[in-house]
Amino acid sequence: MFAITAARIDHDDPLSGLEAGERPDPEPPEGWTTVQVRAAALNRHDLWSLRGVGLPEERLPMVLGCDAAGIDEDGQEVVVHAVIGDPDAGGGDETRDPRRSLLSEVHPGTLAQRVAVPRRNLVPKPAELSFEEAACLPTAWLTAYRMLFARAGLEPGSTVLIQGAGGGVSSALIRMAAAVGHRVYATSRDEGKRDRALQLGAYGAVAPGERLPEKADVVFDSVGEATWGHSLRALRPGGRIVTCGATSGDAPKAELNRMFFLQLSAVGSTMGSRDELRRLAEFCARTGVRPEIDRVLPLDSAREGFAAMERGELFGKIVFQV
Structure with a gap:
């Protein structure tokens, strides 16, 4: 073969x-x-x-x-x-x-x-x-599905930040989060990719490290060291980072003072189960999200x-x- x-x-x-x-x-x-x-x-x-x-x-x-x-x-x-x-x-x-x-x-x-x-x-x-x-669906989209629906703990109408628009996981998160009614912000160094994020349903798109117009309930981060500080600063008190990777390095400054004072949390997420893949496929079929x-x-x-x-x-x- x-x-x-x-x-x-x-x-x-x-x-x-x-x-x-x-x-x-x-x-x-x-x-x-x-x-x-x-x-x-x-x-x-x-x-x-x-x-x-x-x-x-x-x-x-x-x-x-x-x-x-x-x-x-x-x-x-x-x-x-x-x-x-x-x-x-x-x-x-x-x-x-x-x-x-x-x-x-x-x-x-x-x-x-x-x-x-x-x-x-x-x-x-x-x-x-x-x-x-x-x-x-089986890797990037399944990873995004679990992050969004199983690990983030979001309520309808929440505000989220997705770091690194353009990648498979990030574009999947933008599509699905917007489809279920969240207010989505995305970051990218590339202006063209920021425009594409808006076309996918993002409410706003900014350069990496740029301050958001409002604080986020959850930040989805697959970049790691390069974006970790910005992810922490973008969260409202009691907010959560959901991370699935560290493509830029896995040794960011912890900023523990910020973590405990604002009662922030960080949650890891890896791939998804076979049953989650089945539900993801049905989600796409029923909603028209592609x-x-x-x-x-x-x-x-x-x-x-x-x-x-x-x-x-x-x-x-x-x-x-x-």
């Missing part, structure tokens, strides 16, 4: 390890099945893998990719849940299994014509969603998509047709 693989690790030049070509067809073990991939989405996780984060050299070559939608062995249209773990170890939630992994870390990923996954990892694809739209797709490319043009992500020249998701 044709696939996109990480063949080498290079922290400074990750794309040098990217290869396209033939790989063996997957041979699913007992309890697993295969999916014929119709569309697969790119994530920053794939770039980190090429830098060796979560993917040691002894596992190379590794088929990249976490997200996919396609056809299962019974001919059903499905979305692939990317978390490989034991739900019993996490009280019914694979993301709480300390030994969990994502597709492309231990097991070959989705940037291929076929992918093998546990049968329990398949979620029905609503007919209302295209394969390209459904392929955007992922923001930056571009759709054939799988054999994957390098173009990876290069655009590395340069930050995207807004929303890059999707590959298989």
Whole structure:
């Protein structure tokens, strides 16, 4: 089968390890099945893998990719849940299994014509969603869904700040938060991306670090060290930061005096469960909310998509047709 693989690790030049070509067809073990991939989405996780984060050299070559939608062995249209773990170890939630992994870390990923996954990892694809739209859901959109609906503790009509508009998680948060009636502010260094955030439903968009016209009930932060101070200052007393990543570094100044005096809280969030993925797909089908797709490319043009992500020249998701 044709696939996109990480063949080498290079922290400074990750794309040098990217290869396209033939790989063996997957041979699913007992309890697993295969999916014929119709569309697969790119994530920053794939770039980190090429830098060796979560993917040691002894596992190379590794088929990249976490997200996919396609056809299962019974001919059903499905979305692939990317978390490989034991739900019993996490009280019914694979993301709480300390030994969990994502597709492309231990097991070959989705940037291929076929992918093998546990049968329990398949979620029905609503007919209302295209394969390209459904392929955007399992990582970035699922992460945003859990942050917004399970971890933020928001009431209708709340005010939120979303750091770093333009990425997959941030654009998903803007779409969903606006759709359910929150007043959404977003930040970006790029004026064009701030304009796009407004088009997605944001109430306001500002440069990073700029003071908001009002305090936020919740700040969603996936940037980390570079935005942490601003996130704290943007919160009203009793507010909350929900964080799902630290792409700019994970050692920000804690500002404990501000935290305890204003009774702020910080909550971590990672991915989402299979059931949350099913509900997310239904949410999109019922509400008409759709992922923001930056571009759709054939799988054999994957390098173009990876290069655009590395340069930050995207807004929303890059999707590959298989």
